[in-house]
Amino acid sequence: MKVMILAAGRGERMRPLTDTTPKPLLAVGGKPLIVWHIERLVRAAFTDLVVNHAHLGAQIETALGDGSRFGANIRYSPETEALETAGGIAYALPLLGDEPFLVVNGDIYCDFDFSALALKESESAFLVLVDNPSQHPGGDFALSDGKVLPEGERQLTFSGIGLYRPEMFVGIPRGAKAKLAPLLRAQMAVGKVSGAHFRGRWEDVGTPERLSLLDRELRAAQAG
Numbered sequence: 042m043k044v045m046i047l048a049a050g051r052g053e054r055m056r057p058l059t060d061t062t063p064k065p066l067l068a069v070g071g072k073p074l075i076v077w078h079i080e081r082l083v084r085a086a087f088t089d090l091v092v093n094h095a096h097l098g099a100q101i102e103t104a105l106g107d108g109s110r111f112g113a114n115i116r117y118s119p120e121t122e123a124l125e126t127a128g129g130i131a132y133a134l135p136l137l138g139d140e141p142f143l144v145v146n147g148d149i150y151c152d153f154d155f156s157a158l159a160l161k162e163s164e165s166a167f168l169v170l171v172d173n174p175s176q177h178p179g180g181d182f183a184l185s186d187g188k189v190l191p192e193g194e195r196q197l198t199f200s201g202i203g204l205y206r207p208e209m210f211v212g213i214p215r216g217a218k219a220k221l222a223p224l225l226r227a228q229m230a231v232g233k234v235s236g237a238h239f240r241g242r243w244e245d246v247g248t249p250e251r252l253s254l255l256d257r258e259l260r261a262a263q264a265g
Contacts (some may be wrong), residue, residue, distance in 0.1 A: 043137050045130060046078055047201075048147035049095040049123040054248050062206045063097040065147035066104055067252055070259025073104065074246060075147045076111075077227070083112045085156035087143065091136045093118040093129045126198040126221040131213035139207060146201030150255055153202060159236065160204040165228040167204040168236040170197035171243045182229075182236075183224075187234040191226050200243055 048065040055064050065075035079090065090113050094101045098119050108115030118133035123174045130137075130144060153169065160167045168189050173180045173196065183193025209228065213219045228234045246252050 042141065042143055043089045043091060044082055044143045044145065045091045045093065045118075045133055045137060045200050046075060046147045047093060047126060047129060048075060048101055049093045049120050049129055050063075050148065051096045051100070051123060053254070057264065058249055058252070061097075063094065063101055066100060067246070069150060069246070069252060069256040070263060074150060075101070075105070077135060077150060078145055078147065079105070079111045079113055079115075081106070081153075082155055085154065087155055088113045090115045091118055091133050092147070093120055093133055094115075095120040095123040113254075123218075124216070125218045127210060127213060127219035127224055128217055130221075131210040131217070131219065132205055132215055134210060134215075137207060141204055141206050144203050144205060148246055149201050149244060150246055151202070151239075152241050153200070153239055153243070158202075158204055160206070163233065164233075164235050165206050165209050165233040166225060168225070168234060169200040169202040169239050170236050171200045171239050172197045174245055174250070176245070176247065179210060182225075184236055184238055187235050187237075188232060189225075189229055189234040191229055197238060201245075202239075 050064060058067060064255050066073045076260055102117055105115055116136050118136055124132055170184055178196050180196030181199040183190045183196055209224055225234060244255055245253060
């Protein structure tokens, strides 16, 4: 299965750090956020990777190269300007192929086991949901008997990790900006989105303060 790592965002809340460094290359625990993903993906036998980029994208290509030093094969989907999540995926479809693929946000940190993911024939998407962080208390979606719903008794937060069928994105003109949530809600309405509640370590590294805190925690764990 191919994997797309989303790395095109500007990271406005991370400024001034992202004025000179793309957000996925910001380091925690001694390595860039995106490298933590690549290493975990390779350990789970996901080695065929696509990385999109826009802001300071040349730095990402220089830092990661062809992926061989990680045991991966990395191809790039450069965007003139960030196309948002669904738009970026649609733009990269020629690289992703006709089979279901995994998408991971490049600016999160997690210890999720990617090898546990699976998508049923009857489903369009599978989402990994997590407990709501303090900065996002309202959550995004609900989970009921393995199905993801727009609303429910308990809202959870979308982790930025999901499996998708390429058919979800074929209606988006290549190069157009498009958000992912409306596509997901349309598939939820017909019962074609399943999911799981991940209770392990997951961090939305969205501000310099959260980046610094995570860095300190990881370095302390490494030292201990």
